[in-house]
Amino acid sequence: MDKIQLNRMKFYGYHGVFDEEQKLGQRFQVDLTLELDLSEAAENDDLNQSIDYGDVYSRVQRIVEGEPRKLLEAVTQRITADLLAAYPHLQRCTVVLIKPDPPIPGHYESVSVEMTRSR
Known part of the structure; x- marks a missing residue:
């Protein structure tokens, strides 16, 4: 399966268990791996056959x-x-959501959740 990867997309969101996280917000990063057949897109140089x-x-x-x-x-x-849901030709999607500097005891560079879903 071919892959498209989008790395270290940066956003500011308000997710977290603590009230302060939902009030003040914090940085988040997202890595994506999108798996699909890209042969037609490559052959035809056609964005409509890619993502x-x-x-x-x-x-x-x-x-x-x-x-x-x-x-x-x-x-x-x-x-x-x-x-x-948005891309019918997407076969598998892996998302890594990274929270840099989480507000938890100890010294962490980041915490993350990785999830893979397929059709």
Whole structure:
């Protein structure tokens, strides 16, 4: 299966279990791997047979910067469901949602949730 990868997309959202996270917000990063057959797109040099990166970015942005959720799992699930619904030729989608500098005890660079969904 061919892959399109969008790496380290950056957003500002209001997700988290703590009240301060939903009031103040924080940075989030998203990595995507989109799996589909790209042979027709490559052969015909046709975006309609591929996936528009700008549209993908806008969809992810709307979710991450949209309605606050407590869990990264909930945000990640919304992204995978939206992308699979939007692109019928997309066979598998892997989303990694990264929360840099999480407000939890200890010293962490980040925490993340990775989710893969297929047709």
